Amino acid sequence: xxxxxxGSYSTFQMRTLNFWITPAIDHQQILxxxxxxxxxxxxxxxxxxxxxxxxxxxxxKDFLLHPSEWNEGGKTWLIDFCFxxxx
Numbered sequence: 246x247x248x249x250x251x252g253s254y255s256t257f258q259m260r261t262l263n264f265w266i267t268p269a270i271d272h273q274q275i276l277x278x279x280x281x282x283x284x285x286x287x288x289x290x291x292x293x294x295x296x297x298x299x300x301x302x303x304x305x306k307d308f309l310l311h312p313s314e315w316n317e318g319g320k321t322w323l324i325d326f327c328f329x330x331x332x
Contacts, residue, residue, distance in 0.1 A: 265325055266290070268312040278328075287328035294318045 269275040269290035278287045292310060294302065295318030301308045302322070310324070 264309060268292075268310065268315045269324065271312065272316045274315060286330060287326065289326040290324045292316065292322050292324050294320050294322050296320075 266275070269292075272292075274292060275288055275290045277285055278289075280286050292315040294310075294314065298310065298314045298318065299320055299322070302310070315324075
């Protein structure tokens with residue numbers, strides 16, 4: 246729901262959005278944030294990257310993390326955040 250409220254994600258296909266969110270959920274590396282009425286207002290995802298994965302992420306603009314790469318190293322990276330209404 247949060248992604249659909251953001252114009253930044255409107256050009257992505259559903260399977261692409263799923264590819265970004267599912268590994269974060271599977272690895273418990275997502276935080277959903279809610280307002281004082283319990284309405285979702287945003288989320289943040291992160292991954293623990295190995296050096297080789299970090300290098301590919303920095304040097305290849307089309308690189309997407311494989312699900313196994315979300316939790317394989319010692320460096321924590323913010324992968325995505327979405328606050329469509331400014332949070």
